[in-house]
Amino acid sequence: MTAEGLTAADHDPSIDPVTASILWHRLVSIVDQATVAHYRTAFSTVVREANDFASSILAVTGETLANSEIGLPSFVATQSFTLRHFLDVLEVDDLQPGDILISNDPWLGPGQALDITLLMPIFHAGRLAAFAGSVAHSPELGGTQRWNQSSDVFEEALRIPNMKLCDQGSFNQTLLDVIRHNSRLPDLTIGDLDAQLASLHVIEEQLHALMREYDHLDLTVVASEILDRCEGTMRTAIEEIPNGVYHGEVTSDGFIQPNGVSGAPIRLHVALEVRNSEITMDFSDSSAQRPGPFNGVWTICSAYAAYALRVILVPFAPNNGGFYRPLKIVCPDGSITNATFPAPTLCRHVIAHQLCDAIFDALAPVLPNRVMAGSGSAPLWDLLMMGQDENGDAFHRVICVNGGSGGTAETDGHVISFPANIGGTPVEVMESLMPVIWEKKEIIPDSAGAGTHRGGFGQRMICRASRPLEITIVNGRVAHPAPGLLGGGTGRAGRFLVDGRELSAGAGAEVPAGGRFVLEAPGGGGLGTPLARDPEKVQDEVREGLVSIERAEIDYGVSLEPDTLLVDAKRTEALRASKGLMESPD
């Protein structure tokens, strides 16, 4: 499957740059308001605490026009894919005011059957003006609770046909009943769906107000103007990269497969071709799809690949489909970047998140000041816990754990989410929700990949189950840590232990009452040679107990007096000179 940018449509150039600037801000602001309405009314922790959702306004062409700055970066692109599918199969007259479209098809949306996309056509003065879009991770949609064990998509969630949830203002009650009856947590599932609807209605009302205010503003003209400008800026940024084909790759853990054995390591490879103002990212040379659910889907893989480029080429600006027009992304059917239906894909993000590192690897030689070293938060770790609380009620909770992000030419990494943007849940909140005690949540010293700018540190959580638990870990970078770039060092690999036994990525385990499990999320990779890092920074981190005196010497060539922790300048100079020679023998 291929995601290819639309070509720019002809447009009426009647919108001046000042009005365009104002309208663009307005559209982003409208989506921000919708986002707020969404998370404030949501029930599930994945939406309200972890941020697993997004809203947008889409143009009638199917391109995203504005999306929220809170929420997940990937969902902006997938809403566009979902809408384009509907636009392909529907007749013009099929869409009416009051309609809402629904899909949870992994191959049309964010790659996971638990993500529900809603799209609402917005009509103004009798014409289709735009679409409001919302994607959110549903707290429960049936299917397996053991995310690592599905063998096809049918085991993963209720499959909702691509259809109208609401037809000219009337909800399809049968569909809602089916959803309710297939959820283990029907109140949460329907409550969260309602929160998505609330966000769509905010966009609808605000867009109507905007169009009225500007005397029946033609949003299609506004969309062309804004998207063309963003396309132009993206093309200019691409033109600064020399033409050529750049190869990048990263090795991913193989993950536990349905036979209970960890699969062979996965190769994620990109051939990134820059030709003038366009880029093609071809993942054809990556591994083939696997039997288990750790498979990518073209939608989510394209979304993260495009995000990686966008964030380094045109940072800071609000996002929309214009930036993606000059991009072509190839995720071949049957590959790990696009498993073929009905393959299981519940854990597709473990593939998609790591693609960013392959792309940065490819571009590092030509854009050394822009790229980021490997992220210890790619993939995001999900820990699923099931059991019964002290009242005998069954519970099922997912928490997310981040490692260290990668170093850049300007900054060290942090313990933050990248390329996703999913937060951790406070220990006090978790302990008030389930019978688990956290004995530690701490930084792991020496876990950051060394570099001129080091990676972020990994974090360690030690947990004790007060009651028996069944746990599943969806993780990665246990066997293959986050790579450094441009001479930077590798981050520390992650580990997951249950009662002292180390498990491979994607494993499940039973924890008896009183049993302990340990999560050690990976450190981020460093960027640039560690020998160029300011010795005072190294010294400070040794003082802080974040870097050991031994690693300061071995990794950074900085020698410290053991008692005073003062820098031995002479020895440091000599060490760095000899290490420098070893590093570049030519």
Next chain:
Amino acid sequence: MTHGDVRLAIDIGGTFTDLAAYHSDRRLLTTAKVPSTFPDPSVGALDGVRQLAEKDLTLAAISTVIHGTTLVANALIERRGATIGLLATSGFRDLLHFVGRELRYDIYDPTPRFPEPLVPRRMRDEVVERVAADGTVVVPLDIETVRAATARQLGAGVEAIAVSLLHSYANPIHEIRVREIIQSQAPGLPISLSHEVLPQIREYERTSATVINAYVQPLISRYLHRLEKGLQELGISAELLLMTSSGGTLPAAAASRFPIQLVESGPAAGTVIAAAIGEHLEIADLLSFDMGGTTAKMCTIRGNSPVVTKNHEVARVRRFRKGSGLPLGIPVIDLLEIGAGGGSIAEIDSFGLLQVGPHSAGSVPGPACYGRGGDEPTVTDADLLLGFVNPDSFLGGEVKLSARRAAKAVRDKIGGPLKLGTKDAAAAIARVVNENMAEAARVHAVELNIDIRRFPIVAFGGCGPAHAYAVAHRLDSPAVICPPNAGVLSAVGLLLAPMSGDASRSYPEDLERLSPESINDMLDELEQQALSQLGSSLRPEDIEVEIYADMCYVGQGFEVATRVPFRRTTEAGLRDLKSTFDETYEAAYGRRLADLPARCVTWRVIASGGRQDVAIDANGDDSNGATGESKTHPSSSRAAFFLDHGVTDCPVFLRRDLAPTARLAGPALIDDTACTIAVPPSMDAEVDGDANVILRWRSHNNTEPNRPTSLGRSASSNPPETYGA
């Protein structure tokens, strides 16, 4: 004059210290402005008091001194606090590294930066202990670990210690014991306990608040001690009260223990003014709009009180980005600050579009028209070209403005690239900055769950009154109110501050499982705490107590602050609370989920003594026309370019000439000492009995919006909402 007749306000800002004294018997306001003195601002403040004494102030007659200061915020921004230590639960000393709950505050920023923790890792020690979520002790406190950690930290030279243990909001016994042990080793050392600073669930936020408190405590308590001593030496024996971040006041002794309460002490005074004006005009809901040199600050006033938030941050790495600062957690007036001020730079961005701010030319080099070497076009340059600045009396005539330089900058950097004439380019800059402010206010209002359309705007600051009409137009606001005394407005705000005390505690539990006894015991304690923060001058019968519970439906994560319908409760009272919450929730979200069980997370008791009054007959220094003949003849005229109207030759009035009841029709300009009030062709202005200049749309009255609303729910019944567990 007898003791008890005069209230004195001292507002210390970055550049000037403003003083205002209100003589209630004579209905007289006297003011003074002196340079602020750093590092010890009490010197300048006491100088100002002496100046007032020379004018017309009997120091012995002062009954209350109310003080606002930016000292705490500046100490945090400039990192000038104390060397402190942190004691944490074993396994959790690194909490401060889990910045922003591991979220990136800007998903399109590939190089995010975060504030460094205020206490380095080497000054953080762990003590062996553990309390569970329900408050039970899982691991008893190991006293030896506390002793060893304290000794180590004292050896390292700490000036204060923060203690933040897990679940201390549910059971503070270990934190209290830790304090006793530290005190026995280091008598007099300032100690901040997390359950006292922020008794709420969520360890990162609570630890952050506790550390902030400890970090500024030595500095602030020394300063307040000096100031109190200095005032006493001048013969002022009155109680010293501090303006808090939530718009109330706190006695100096309490402020010394909880200086975190003072972080937004300065800006809070401005919002108190707006609330007080609303009370006088019988308008409960307003938007306060303070547009100055580098930023615009907006705050919503609901039911005559500034809206408060628990999500405030200080010392942001990226100033206008939520998530890039240190979270405070305590209630703070909900100030929306955006990069839109007179110095905000206009530029053409990489998309070929006009952007205004957040970059600012500051005061050096400043806008191009200052002629101090700045060549970037700014909002002030645009305002000058549009006629909204009096070039001869800018900043009281301190700076002569050059229209030629302003025109060149606007033409070269904006007009040329966008193919616009200079005037049109200046108008475009004004349009964009006005839209930015209005848009930010709208998003902010949604976050607060408030429909701010139809809220009148109280405008102040150097640029506020010139831009307010355009913001009012975009927000469907019926009126713009420009208060008098623009030069010392914050000091006047301090005079109006209500005395208040505030105590809260997290006690997350399903409503069905709460017992009336445990609630009543907790409310007793909270009420005692709240009352102890009130100044000693209030009579018991003047004190009002309000109780709020932050509630949600079981399973949700955002709570709605629900006004509790009882002071002490029974089983039946708790059932009533459920229906009160259902109503509150419905008012906020337009839906009622009465079948679902409810949960209470945080309880808050507020004790207050009502707002003070400042009724003025005569105005000592800063005559804003409260006396004298009504003169409604313009003093001159200037060409002004009102948005949507183009260039108009406009009469210019001097504010000091306008007496109460003076009325004038737009278009008009009213030059004040520190700003110009722009009255567009579609508005009329009038001066009310309190010397406020009030602008109203000519085509519609106060209560009707000029465009249809679409949210379809009442603005007045929406409660404030808070973020908790």
